[in-house]
Amino acid sequence: xxxxxHVSFQYSGAEKENLQDFTLQIxxxxxxxxxxxxxxxxxxxxRLINTLIPHFYEGELKxxxxxxxxxxxxxxxxxxxxxxxxxxxxxxxxxxxxxTDSEIVFGMENKGIPYQTMLQRYQQTIQxxxxxxxxxxNLFDLSGGQKQK
Ligand SMILES: Nc1ncnc2c1ncn2[C@@H]1O[C@H](COP(=O)(O)OP(=O)(O)OP(=O)(O)O)[C@@H](O)[C@H]1O
Ligand SMILES: [Mg+2]
Numbered sequence: 155x156x157x158x159x160h161v162s163f164q165y166s167g168a169e170k171e172n173l174q175d176f177t178l179q180i181x182x183x184x185x186x187x188x189x190x191x192x193x194x195x196x197x198x199x200x201r202l203i204n205t206l207i208p209h210f211y212e213g214e215l216k217x218x219x220x221x222x223x224x225x226x227x228x229x230x231x232x233x234x235x236x237x238x239x240x241x242x243x244x245x246x247x248x249x250x251x252x253x254t255d256s257e258i259v260f261g262m263e264n265k266g267i268p269y270q271t272m273l274q275r276y277q278q279t280i281q282x283x284x285x286x287x288x289x290x291x292n293l294f295d296l297s298g299g300q301k302q303k
């Protein structure tokens with residue numbers, strides 16, 4: 155459960171609050187689409203959820219954000235990395251590797267997951283997402299849509 159409870163946030167140096175008295179609850183299994191005009195604060199909300207606010211972006215935060223009952227001000231972003239992930243609009247700006255396989259296992263390698271478990275999860279991911287054709291490919295040889303997949 156993601157709970158954002160009467161949250162306001164003002165980036166350091168901003169003249170007024172960039173998000174005002176925002177409340178949202180997202181339950182397990184829910185898919186929520188956040189829409190609104192440019193600059194209204196959608197990315198700000200995603201930063202509250204992935205905890206880059208307040209741990210990376212400085213500013214004044216009011217209200218409370220919790221993920222599965224844990225107050226996000228009390229933990230670091232990497233503590234939540236099993237639960238919270240962000241997918242960028244432009245895939246090229248989030249690749250760390252040169253090939254698809256390295257990219258798929260990148261998160262697991264960083265968490266020090268044992269090799270056999272990693273292999274198993276890699277296969278499972280390929281099957282669930284039906285991306286067999288994208289195995290062992292150079293990222294620069296993929297189409298825009300294939301990169302997003
Ligand atoms: N790092 C920052 N420092 C100061 N102000 C910021 C920063 N990032 C965003 N803002 C301001 O916060 C407000 C909300 O921005 P946000 O990026 O959340 O909008 P958005 O809804 O995601 O817009 P878009 O649809 O254009 O992506 C805007 O007024 C923006 O100028
Ligand atoms: Mg945005």
